[in-house]
Amino acid sequence: MNALKITVSSAAFLAVAALSPAAAAGESKGRPWTLEDILLVPKVNEIALSDDGRFALYAVEAADETAGRPRASVRIVDLTSRMQRELGRVDMAKSLKPIPGTRDWSALLDMGSGLQLYRISAAGSITPLMLSAAPLLVGRADLAVPVGGGTPPHRVGVLAYDWSPDGRWLWYTLLKAAPDVRQVRFDGDADQLRNRRRSSIAANVEYYLRDPDGQSHKVLTRPSNDRMAMHAGADILWRGDEIEFRIETPDGTAGGAFEVRAWDRRRMTMRTLANERDVQTLWILKGPRGGELSTEGFGDRPELIETVIGGKRRSYGPVGFTIGDLRSAGIQFSTDGRRVVLGTRSTSLPRYGLALLDRRGVRPIESAGSLTRCGFDSALTKAVCVEESMTRPPQLVRIDLSGGKIEPVASISPRHDEIAPLDAQPRIWINRDGYKASGYVVRPRGYKAGHRYPAIIVTHGGDADERFFDAANQWNYPVQLFAERGYVVLLINDPSPRQAEALEGAYRAWMRGSGPPGPEALQQLVFINGVHSFEDAISQLTKEGLVDADRVGIAGYSRGAQMVNVAVTQSTKFRAASSGDGGLLEPSGYATARDSYDAIYGGSPLGGHLDQYRRFAPSLNAPKICAAVLQQVAAASPSQFEFYDAMRAAGVPTQISYYPGKDPASDETHLFHIPANRLNAMRENIAWFDYWLLGKRDPDAPFPDRLTEWDRMAGEPRRHCGLPVPDQRPATPN
16 A cells, blocks of 8 residues: 655644643633634544653544534644644544554544544654545435434544554454345334434444454454444453453343453454443443452442452542543553553542552542543553643643653643633532532623623533533533623533432433333432522522522533423523423433333323323423523424424424534534534524523624514513513614
């Protein structure tokens, strides 16, 4: 194969400016946020340290307005000189890894022919290691392999890979088209099509092992609906001659069943090591004794446990974190297997760190912010990580894992270093039920004590943590722009299930699709409990003199949309709401989410459970709504329109806005990826909350003709729930 080389001009070398601390709240340093700043916040997906520890390779993903999708910049940093250079921009970059025994790296890059495996040298050359001849389209598009989440449609040849510790063996998976069998489907086979939205293709994941002589041997084939194969096919352990990995073995339950298997690379034989249920993470979490690691117990100090073969348990004592969170830095093993570095998530005010674990015990490594992505040397003595916080843009730092010393290396986004930090304060709220919810209060730019501000709650489960920006947390809700425009923003998490056995039991029942607890208790613990946290947070900040309780809104997407829809139908505290790409809980959703609905309602709305739906389903409680409700959707579903129709019939001011895909053959993704859609959705949310909370007509409203419809809705009789009605007349020009 001919070498592909990206030419790097001298202008691509970026001198690293001195890294100054974030400006304190209220100082005039820097400039305010813009919508483009939110759109262009960089996300570091991968970091890899060279085997000699001198260089770090990392990939930064950000929106590309010209391309109409996110693209990745691949960069190399010299850790001695602290100089970095960009090797080039690609459509996608994943799985950056050092090649053991060399100074080079490998990576899955999409350079125009789908994700393929390449070798990257410190000099900047990129050469193919493995090219699949027929990459498949993946994502929400016609004739694609369907996947969920926010993954843009893209082509995949090599799906995943990993090197043996000596760099001589290569484990990899390929995505291959399955035979196109046209036949009538019956019962369970036909049932798999219930969620089908676009024409899809069948695919298999093929596992291979390449030996030191360059010969590849097929290990097994799995269907693409095996979640472990699609998303963790190379999350493996090299154990002598055996390679351990997991596959999914569906058994008809919501949580799922899994097998841990071992492939002997010398004998080419397979054996099953263990059977698992309701797996909580894609990673195989092994400790220094070869056992399975877990954090167990309730409260802020769970116990770190290693369970070895035979069930013997070794405790490393109480710790202030959990492990296995995919937002953390993951897990890394030393070459000799005696040391493990774990990515951690704090159990109090959520932030991400590291923990170094050996047979003697565990030692946490924490920074002033969060350590979210890391690359390690093979001996686990050094690391390069992304450090970030709510007010500090991501930067690269170098960590001495033995001593815990952390020092800055390079800025990742000079554009965002220019912004004067907003005042973001972490908070813990204890609601009337005694459950704690964590989050942040972002105060308006130029905040003045004694002045009451309009407020917007933004929620998405558990993503309100110590990160500069997270698309899942704030989605298309421009939190920073809300604060710049005079709103108090409350980022509030669900009460963590780990704080109480009853709460964790409710979430496990929801995941399994059956109780105990029963539907009413589950509704209370999983949904109403969160609404109480929202209400009590607003009450507390109102007592503190910060929030105007008559001007409160709420926004959330996906899980957050569930909470928004429940909040506006179970509470009278909210005057405006934005619900993003949600719809679970409506009766029409039973057909596509039976397991969830069985746990929440007890069964089908057509059976003996109609009273449960009447008491709790948002559409059946639309007449109780006091808020104006916007629904923004990428995947329009019957449930969303059921809620919309019910609100219209009840006289609730409401609008549903569908955002399309890049072309007629594709959809926008659940986590929007098209820059133009993101910008318009953020502008629409600003205009919506300004109109219904402040009585202002935003001159930058993306769809100005809709203001006439909002005026019509505002003039119709409706429930005001005792709250004053803002004057929606056009503002008088200054």
